[in-house]
Amino acid sequence: MSDATPPETTSIHQSADAHKLLRKRRRRERGFRMMGMSAIVMAMCALTWLLISIVGTGYTAFYQHQMTIDVVLDETVLDPNGTRDPDELRKANFRRIIQNTLYARFPDITDRRARQDLFKTVSASGATDLVRQMVYKTPSLIGQTLTLEVPTSDDVDQLLKGYIDREVSEDRRKLSDQQIKWVDELVASGEVHARFNWAFFTATDSRDPELAGIAGAVAGSFMALLVAFVVAVPIGIGAAVYLEEFAPENLFTDIVEININNLAAVPSIIFGLLGLAVFLNFFGMPRSAPLVGGLVLALMTLPTIIIAARAALRAVSPSIVDGALSLGASKTQAVFHHKVPLAAPGILTGTIIGMAQALGETAPLLMIGMVAFVTEIPTSITEPASALPVQIFLWADSAERAWAERTSAAIIALLVVLLSMNALAIFLRSKLERRW
Amino acid sequence: MVTLSSDPQAASDMQLAPEDLKFHVRNVRVSYGEKEALHGVDLDIAKTGVTAFIGPSGCGKSTFLRVFNRMNDTIPGARVSGEVLLDGEDIYGPDVDPVLLRARVGMVFQKPNPFPKSIYDNVAYGPRIHGLTKSATELDEVVEKSLRRAALWDEVKDRLNEQGTGLSGGQQQRLVIARAIAVQPEVILMDEPASALDPIATARLEELIDELKDRYCIIIVTHSMAQAARVSQRTAFFHLGHLVEYDATNTVFTNPTDSRTQDYITGRTG
Ligand SMILES: Nc1ncnc2c1ncn2[C@@H]1O[C@H](COP(=O)(O)OP(=O)(O)O)[C@@H](O)[C@H]1O
Ligand SMILES: [Mg+2]
Numbered sequence: 001m002s003d004a005t006p007p008e009t010t011s012i013h014q015s016a017d018a019h020k021l022l023r024k025r026r027r028r029e030r031g032f033r034m035m036g037m038s039a040i041v042m043a044m045c046a047l048t049w050l051l052i053s054i055v056g057t058g059y060t061a062f063y064q065h066q067m068t069i070d071v072v073l074d075e076t077v078l079d080p081n082g083t084r085d086p087d088e089l090r091k092a093n094f095r096r097i098i099q100n101t102l103y104a105r106f107p108d109i110t111d112r113r114a115r116q117d118l119f120k121t122v123s124a125s126g127a128t129d130l131v132r133q134m135v136y137k138t139p140s141l142i143g144q145t146l147t148l149e150v151p152t153s154d155d156v157d158q159l160l161k162g163y164i165d166r167e168v169s170e171d172r173r174k175l176s177d178q179q180i181k182w183v184d185e186l187v188a189s190g191e192v193h194a195r196f197n198w199a200f201f202t203a204t205d206s207r208d209p210e211l212a213g214i215a216g217a218v219a220g221s222f223m224a225l226l227v228a229f230v231v232a233v234p235i236g237i238g239a240a241v242y243l244e245e246f247a248p249e250n251l252f253t254d255i256v257e258i259n260i261n262n263l264a265a266v267p268s269i270i271f272g273l274l275g276l277a278v279f280l281n282f283f284g285m286p287r288s289a290p291l292v293g294g295l296v297l298a299l300m301t302l303p304t305i306i307i308a309a310r311a312a313l314r315a316v317s318p319s320i321v322d323g324a325l326s327l328g329a330s331k332t333q334a335v336f337h338h339k340v341p342l343a344a345p346g347i348l349t350g351t352i353i354g355m356a357q358a359l360g361e362t363a364p365l366l367m368i369g370m371v372a373f374v375t376e377i378p379t380s381i382t383e384p385a386s387a388l389p390v391q392i393f394l395w396a397d398s399a400e401r402a403w404a405e406r407t408s409a410a411i412i413a414l415l416v417v418l419l420s421m422n423a424l425a426i427f428l429r430s431k432l433e434r435r436w
Numbered sequence: 437m438v439t440l441s442s443d444p445q446a447a448s449d450m451q452l453a454p455e456d457l458k459f460h461v462r463n464v465r466v467s468y469g470e471k472e473a474l475h476g477v478d479l480d481i482a483k484t485g486v487t488a489f490i491g492p493s494g495c496g497k498s499t500f501l502r503v504f505n506r507m508n509d510t511i512p513g514a515r516v517s518g519e520v521l522l523d524g525e526d527i528y529g530p531d532v533d534p535v536l537l538r539a540r541v542g543m544v545f546q547k548p549n550p551f552p553k554s555i556y557d558n559v560a561y562g563p564r565i566h567g568l569t570k571s572a573t574e575l576d577e578v579v580e581k582s583l584r585r586a587a588l589w590d591e592v593k594d595r596l597n598e599q600g601t602g603l604s605g606g607q608q609q610r611l612v613i614a615r616a617i618a619v620q621p622e623v624i625l626m627d628e629p630a631s632a633l634d635p636i637a638t639a640r641l642e643e644l645i646d647e648l649k650d651r652y653c654i655i656i657v658t659h660s661m662a663q664a665a666r667v668s669q670r671t672a673f674f675h676l677g678h679l680v681e682y683d684a685t686n687t688v689f690t691n692p693t694d695s696r697t698q699d700y701i702t703g704r705t706g
Binding site for chain 1: 510542
């Protein structure tokens with residue numbers, strides 16, 4: 001028996017059994033790696049698909065077709081009495097002015113129905129509002145002829161963006177053959193052209209997609225976030241420092257700790273309900289206001305900030321605090337002179353990520369009424385406002401094709417802000433992190 | 437022998453005149469939660485010179501060292517009992533503030549732990565929090581004097597605004613000593629200050645300790661018996677939470693009374 005395996009040449013690690021086991025171990029390792037890789041590939045595919053579909057539908061909202069028209073500010077229409085009274089001017093018939101402008105451009109069209117169709121190629125409220133603003137501001141313009149760029153109607157815009165099929169029979173299409181002919185003529189003459197859609201960033205919500213923008217929602221989100229930041233950051237950091245450094249270890253602090261961790265997992269709509277019950281019904285704060293939205297978001301972000309801040313504090317080497325204490329620093333001095341500054345990058349990162357989460361939150365804002373149709377940019381935190389994710393939610397609900405591209409564009413805007421916030425967090429962490 | 441440290445012989449080997457006495461320690465016990473780490477230590481520490489604590493790892497040297505500046509207070513669950521007099525005053529007395537005690541009793545740790553701030557700010561931190569200086573120039577002087585005393589001035593005088601953490605390990609340890617000196621302590625505790633240093637840095641540190649010993653009462657924990665022999669005038673040997681032997685360093689190393697000390701210094705136990 002012993003002749004078959006001469007003991008002096010074969011180590012126990014070179015036996016057949018050892019090799020078999022080794023192969024098995026290697027196989028397991030490969031298997032695990034494959035699993036990890038495929039998980040990452042799947043995640044990347046899902047993400048890419050999401051981005052492509054959003055950017056694919058959304059990018060067209062960043063340009064918009066405009067029509068150049070020669071507007072005759074006819075005094076007999078606008079100010080027949082010649083008073084130049086601002087109140088009268090505001091109520092003047094600007095619609096007629098725009099209509100006349102278009103009829104003058106196509107003098108051959110006299111039929112009433114056809115003229116109505118012609119008028120539908122421009123954005124009625126977009127064009128009239130623009131002219132009304134100008135005349136209201138400078139009444140001396142009356143009597144003159146202005147060359148203006150006004151937005152086309154959303155249907156014309158969609159047609160030119162290729163979303164309305166020209167091959168489809170006329171009755172199943174939003175634009176008639178005749179309207180398409182006019183548009184093509186105006187495009188050929190250069191009177192209709194694509195422009196960067198500034199209005200999307202400067203305008204508020206509107207019933208007309210060609211006029212709708214995200215400025216109001218962005219302002220609302222910004223204000224709510226500001227309130228959340230101002231409320232959540234001091235409280236969160238204070239709570240974290242206290243719990244981590246000063247709180248006695250007893251049943252009470254244990255319960256507090258467990259509850260904070262649980263709070264982080266509470267669905268956000270519950271925070272919305274809480275805000276509704278406490279801030280609106282009990283304290284009687286205004287509905288739909290960024291103040292309340294911010295407070296709700298602050299409650300929601302608090303656990304995130306506290307947990308991140310505690311982890312950051314815990315990561316600071318205790319030897320630094322020992323050093324300070326050994327010099328006769330009090331506990332408070334040791335913590336605030338040394339530990340908190342060293343934990344600051346981590347706390348900041350946690351805060352930014354918490355804020356980014358809050359920015360994307362929709363459900364709690366719905367609960368406290370930040371879904372109102374608001375056409376003004378809010379100027380204070382107690383005025384009704386919308387928020388970017390809520391705006392997306394609202395637009396996504398609308399049927400027209402023009403809303404779909406705006407929904408995606410608003411999502412792109414939200415994603416850009418979120419990614420910038422996360423990038424900022426990463427940048428600050430690597431920039432400020434100090435070794436000790 | 438069962439009651440080791442209460443054995444009068446162990447402590448009475450070191451007879452110090454009352455006026456030479458800095459610390460007077462009687463029956464000090466320290467426990468962490470349920471576990472007692474020091475089982476009643478009696479020992480007197482002299483006003484000047486270097487006292488070394490040696491003994492196998494885990495025997496309670498660091499624990500005992502932290503008794504002198506009440507750093508055990510900062511460890512959750514640590515309890516200290518017994519009598520510790522500093523210049524005749526009980527440092528565990530009800531009206532003693534550990535913050536002031538630690539200004540009098542400085543400490544240097546095993547791993548150099550300068551603050552991640554400039555060299556200047558490291559040294560200036562103590563004087564600032566204790567309000568020791570009235571003006572910026574006075575603070576500058578204190579910083580310079582402390583760095584000179586810690587034998588670091590010449591190496592850093594041109595880069596006081598650089599990070600203290602950017603210095604070499606030996607320089608960091610001297611910076612930490614300068615930081616402690618700047619508070620004008622009477623005692624400096626050192627817990628294995630050279631264990632993270634290379635031999636050259638260690639030699640410089642030992643030189644420095646030798647220079648400081650006339651001005652300060654220095655207590656040093658070391659796992660290196662050669663170091664204890666080189667820098668200290670008195671040596672205490674600890675074993676399993678007991679003070680086994682305390683005497684002039686010479687005597688401990690050449691003529692130990694206890695067989696455990698003998699075994700340890702001859703390398704038979706670790
Ligand atoms: N913070 C602590 N918590 C609990 N036990 C500790 C702590 N520090 C030290 N001990 C215990 O006390 C004993 C003495 O430790 P220490 O004083 O660090 O020994 P040495 O410095 O001599 O190596 C050891 O048994 C150690 O496990
Ligand atoms: Mg130790």
